[in-house]
Amino acid sequence: MRSAARRWCLEVAGQRIHGTTRRQPLTVFRQEERHTLGEWDAEPYEMTDWRTAKVHPDHHIACQYALYSVPSATCPPGQKVEVRLGSKLVRIYHRGRLIKVHPRQDRGGRSTDPDDYPAELSAYTLRAPEQIKRSAASQGPAVAAYAERLFDGPLPWAKLRQGHKLIRLGERYSPERLDAACRRALSVDLIDVRRLERILVEALEQEATQPEPPPMPPGRFARPGAVFARANGRTAQSAQGERS
Structure with missing residues (x-):
């Protein structure tokens, strides 16, 4: 598609005579428009989405299943704002003026700035x-x-x-x-x-909650501890047998 678009601009649309200006668009671009373009900043063009949202009583707006706080002093509840959704940032405008910037949240997320709440709660x-x-x-x-x-x-x-x-x-x-x-x-x-x-x-x-398992019984030995006592390299039981 890119190669086809380039060929269409250079060989087709750029060469034909424009219906209004009666000039070739490619010639006009090279002679009058190219030198006015700024240098590319190496940042890719970001596709953004613009929405309109209403400020709710909790001083937040809901946009794309996420919540973002709005300054109460600038835009109280009930006002409508314009929201610019970028890939990383969410910019909130009121009557064309930028009033808040938030990091973009995932579905179900929330970005709240405590300073957006009124100083004296209503x-x-x-x-x-x-x-x-x-x-x-x-x-x-x-x-x-x-x-x-x-x-x-x-x-x-x-x-x-x-x-x-x-x-x-x-x-x-x-x-x-x-x-x-x-x-x-x-x-x-x-x-x-x-x-x-x-x-x-x-x-x-x-569902019934799983009951906790009963505690383990205290451990015990099948033989008393004296059986395993050693005296001069021999167990106490073997020494007693020799004496008997």
Whole structure:
């Protein structure tokens, strides 16, 4: 394809008379355009993808199944931003102005800059985790304990998405199954709502956990230790037989 494109440019399209300028494009390029081109920086051309995203209440945008934080002072929740997805970097623009750069994340990844959160948290970010905890407590004690572990950290509002997903799991699979799944996840210290959902999808919460094996009985010898005592190169038992 490359050789065909080169031949087409040099021998076909470059030689024919252009319908508007009435000149040969190849001649125009050599005489007027070539000397204005800059030097190549040896970096390959990067194919980028442009998207439009909305800033959510947790000050993140969702793009290509990954989350990226947005400065609250520059672009509060509810605003729309333009996202430039490169192979290594994600650039976020608001009204044509660059406001944030993140490393590109894989599917399900998250890139959060704590400085993007507001200096004084809004009432929503303070109340939301407590509301989710109350909703979780209504679905079972294990769900309540799981929600407590989920929001246990310096930035609990960063887990709001997982908290809402936790509540929806109870609505989809029933509170009883969710409570059993949370109990199983807590037993192995698995605090990840996505993996918790996998337990429900595969119905692993119904499997009984493997009991721990009983402790081994204390070791004992078939003969007393005196049998193996040695005196002058002979065992005590052989010496006693000689004396008798």
